[in-house]
């Protein structure tokens with residue numbers, strides 16, 4: 001679905017953060033993206049989400065060369081990719097229900113057409129009873145699950161999650177991991193950026209390890 005060939009990335013005149021990075025994310029696959037702090041995990045996720053352009057190399061997204069996708073068409077591609085940011089990026093003045101429905105509302109869909117989907121998704125992540133709460137009163141783990149639900153509301157083919165277990169205790173981390181595994185069983189490709197070794201040991205999945213700008217893949 002997404003393929004990188006010899007991708008390089010640098011910010012401004014800085015050093016190359018990613019060098020000759022090549023990999024592909026197959027349909028329905030499950031992988032961890034790991035590496036020390038500052039190795040470039042978030043940057044790689046931003047390249048996958050098309051919110052950054054590589055400074056060299058080739059990125060093919062759903063069969064299209066990234067450079068041939070116009071700015072106006074980017075949302076069409078991004079809709080097929082869900083992302084859970086490290087800092088959640090929830091809107092504090094909206095309820096969890098409204099936060100999750102927002103991507104559809106922005107696209108002009110009527111509330112009646114998505115109401116049931118939002119409720120079902122919030123129940124699936126275990127927040128059926130927190131639908132009317134605002135993010136400031138939610139715990140870190142609850143916010144994380146709202147962000148996951150929002151990333152999934154458009155039924156993306158691939159889900160990217162940046163340190164999804166970074167701020168939660170081990171039992172909740174296991175619960176979140178189970179959600180990602182179930183999602184993957186239902187057909188969504190999953191990429192989890194993490195440096196949580198204990199988390200990675202719980203699943204026999206592909207590991208993509210970044211170090212010194214290079215990517216090693218352990219199948």
Ligand SMILES: Nc1ncnc2c1ncn2[C@@H]1O[C@H](COP(=O)(O)OP(=O)(O)OP(=O)(O)O)[C@@H](O)[C@H]1O
Pocket residue numbers: 011014017035036037038039040041042043044
């Ligand atoms: N917008 C930016 N401008 C300049 N440099 C940046 C920018 N974003 C990231 N960097 C640099 O790129 C490198 C990789 O950062 P990135 O956030 O991708 O790493 P990471 O592996 O996700 O780190 P962490 O695990 O700490 O979140 C770091 O040296 C960082 O300082």
